Amino acid sequence: MKVRKALLSLASLLLCLPASGMRPVADADTAATVVRPVFAAYTLEYGSAHLTDTYLTPLRYEGWHAGFDYQRYQAMRFAPRDWTMCLHMNLSVDKTDNPARNASMWDIMLSADWGMMRRFRPLPGLTLAAGASTGIELGCLYNPRNGNNPASAKAAWTVNLTGFASYSLRIWRLPVTFTYQPTLPVTGVFFSPDYGELYYEIYLGDHSGLTHCAWWGNYFRLDNQLSADLHFGSTNLRLGYHGTVFSSKVNHLVTNRFTHALSVGVSGEWMSVNPRKGLPRKVRMISALY
Amino acid sequence: MKSTLSIISALILSAFMSSCHDVREYADDPRGNFEALWTILDEHYCFFSQKDIDWDAVYDTYARRIGPEMTGEELFIVCADMLDELRDGHVNLSAAFNTSYYRKWWSDYPQNFSLRLIEESYFNFNYRQSSGMLYGILRENIGYIYYGSFANPVGEGNLDNVLYFLKNTQGLIIDVRDNGGGDLTNVRTLVSRFITRPTVVGYISHKTGPAHDAFSEPMEITYNPADIGRIRWGKPVIVLTNRSTFSAANNFASVMKLLPGVRLVGATTGGGSGMPYSSELPNGWGVRFSACSMLDAEGRSTEAGVEPTEGCVVDMDPLQALSGKDTILEFALDLLQNPR
Numbered sequence: 001m002k003v004r005k006a007l008l009s010l011a012s013l014l015l016c017l018p019a020s021g022m023r024p025v026a027d028a029d030t031a032a033t034v035v036r037p038v039f040a041a042y043t044l045e046y047g048s049a050h051l052t053d054t055y056l057t058p059l060r061y062e063g064w065h066a067g068f069d070y071q072r073y074q075a076m077r078f079a080p081r082d083w084t085m086c087l088h089m090n091l092s093v094d095k096t097d098n099p100a101r102n103a104s105m106w107d108i109m110l111s112a113d114w115g116m117m118r119r120f121r122p123l124p125g126l127t128l129a130a131g132a133s134t135g136i137e138l139g140c141l142y143n144p145r146n147g148n149n150p151a152s153a154k155a156a157w158t159v160n161l162t163g164f165a166s167y168s169l170r171i172w173r174l175p176v177t178f179t180y181q182p183t184l185p186v187t188g189v190f191f192s193p194d195y196g197e198l199y200y201e202i203y204l205g206d207h208s209g210l211t212h213c214a215w216w217g218n219y220f221r222l223d224n225q226l227s228a229d230l231h232f233g234s235t236n237l238r239l240g241y242h243g244t245v246f247s248s249k250v251n252h253l254v255t256n257r258f259t260h261a262l263s264v265g266v267s268g269e270w271m272s273v274n275p276r277k278g279l280p281r282k283v284r285m286i287s288a289l290y
Numbered sequence: 291m292k293s294t295l296s297i298i299s300a301l302i303l304s305a306f307m308s309s310c311h312d313v314r315e316y317a318d319d320p321r322g323n324f325e326a327l328w329t330i331l332d333e334h335y336c337f338f339s340q341k342d343i344d345w346d347a348v349y350d351t352y353a354r355r356i357g358p359e360m361t362g363e364e365l366f367i368v369c370a371d372m373l374d375e376l377r378d379g380h381v382n383l384s385a386a387f388n389t390s391y392y393r394k395w396w397s398d399y400p401q402n403f404s405l406r407l408i409e410e411s412y413f414n415f416n417y418r419q420s421s422g423m424l425y426g427i428l429r430e431n432i433g434y435i436y437y438g439s440f441a442n443p444v445g446e447g448n449l450d451n452v453l454y455f456l457k458n459t460q461g462l463i464i465d466v467r468d469n470g471g472g473d474l475t476n477v478r479t480l481v482s483r484f485i486t487r488p489t490v491v492g493y494i495s496h497k498t499g500p501a502h503d504a505f506s507e508p509m510e511i512t513y514n515p516a517d518i519g520r521i522r523w524g525k526p527v528i529v530l531t532n533r534s535t536f537s538a539a540n541n542f543a544s545v546m547k548l549l550p551g552v553r554l555v556g557a558t559t560g561g562g563s564g565m566p567y568s569s570e571l572p573n574g575w576g577v578r579f580s581a582c583s584m585l586d587a588e589g590r591s592t593e594a595g596v597e598p599t600e601g602c603v604v605d606m607d608p609l610q611a612l613s614g615k616d617t618i619l620e621f622a623l624d625l626l627q628n629p630r
Binding site for chain 2: 057059145150196198200205206251
């Protein structure tokens, strides 16, 4: 028991959960204390990237993609059985070459979004959720071959449709949960220089026309994650696929970014418990994802 | 519920189908590379109208010379010839075996400069050097700075030391002959020592679309004087120029010429007022070209060069050079000693 408590405390420290999310709440229906464990997943991904940015080059570059992905899900405090919140962060690096393989282009991208989803459980073992999120994406494509236009900065704040479908089953005797999580920005604002505008001009003070309202016609991004959590005890081995489709066209400038990656990492449900007080006698766990 | 899901799915699918934007692709063969080069220039080059270039006619002329069996060398020659039609020193085609240059902007003019002559006849090789600048005091108590490339960073501390060393001279000559340009931030750093208030030094305009006449409104470029505590120069200044004063150095000449107390002496500069932009062809060749037009403080283009101050057009006399005299420098020395 002591070991379990210590592990739980350690997990809570690692997760750095906000205080409000850690406190158990009373369930009015059952009079049991509701505990909302945090589902977190940390994965590394590696795969292929395809980049085109006509501000830098009209050619399609191809190469590798690598990234780190963090997901955090937790049932909402106000209606824990029906609502889930999610935090998703991803840091990725792409290194690609032109068709002639005599020039390279790098891409570094950081995205973070937070959202809320309404959950449904239409069948045993199946959980569906749909909702909205908001987030930012910041990054830069860099082509060292170019003199005065070596970089194309990317920045966006978007409001997204998001959700997940999660299905738990046993394969042989091993519990496995398959999850599909798409995120689709619907609107927002994003940055783009003008057609032939050099960043030097922006540096000199020409800040007009740099922000644009996003809609599917000029800014399309679809993030797909498919994962399988293999439950080995309290920690899961997560295997999956992560694909992104991004295409924007504004000021006659087109950026296309497609990545496909396999991912591997760990996931699990953790909760924060005060080692001195322990868990209340009557507890009702509400998982965020399953 | 079912219908809602169907609608959402249909919307997402239609968005996916319609929102991946196509980029025109070119084959990596002579025709494809030629078409790509012509199109890149057609959509981005900024001086078609100013130079009265019929780019469609240029296509007709050079497309006939493209054949499916031509070698890379042969294709390069045709493409380089086509780029020469732009008459622009900022336009280059770069392959692994060659880089094309339009050289007539300086090769058809006298060079009007010999650094060796300055070093030997005027300083007896006893000059100082700092941060890309060669400097010293000429025998008539005139300060002299030779700055050969704006690609060499100019440090504020270096400038303080140079100007402090020259503080007791009666005037300053800044020689930017054979200066092929570099970084415009170095122009700003240098000019800031010769102004006392925020000064509009020019305008910049970029293309807003592929059309030849699609340009943004020119935006003012304002330079601020050097920070308080830095040494500023208030005595007369002469800037020496030749045809090989190009790009950022051309910009420096255009800025300095319009400052009070500054005169340009020598020959018309080489121009190069377009900020270069880079792109590439399917076969991996790089192409560089003028994409943003810079104007002087009076709104005039300096792509064809900056003329010396009225009455200050001087060429270097080769015979006098043989006897150790730089007639452009001599003219400037005389002007500073005997202002007209």
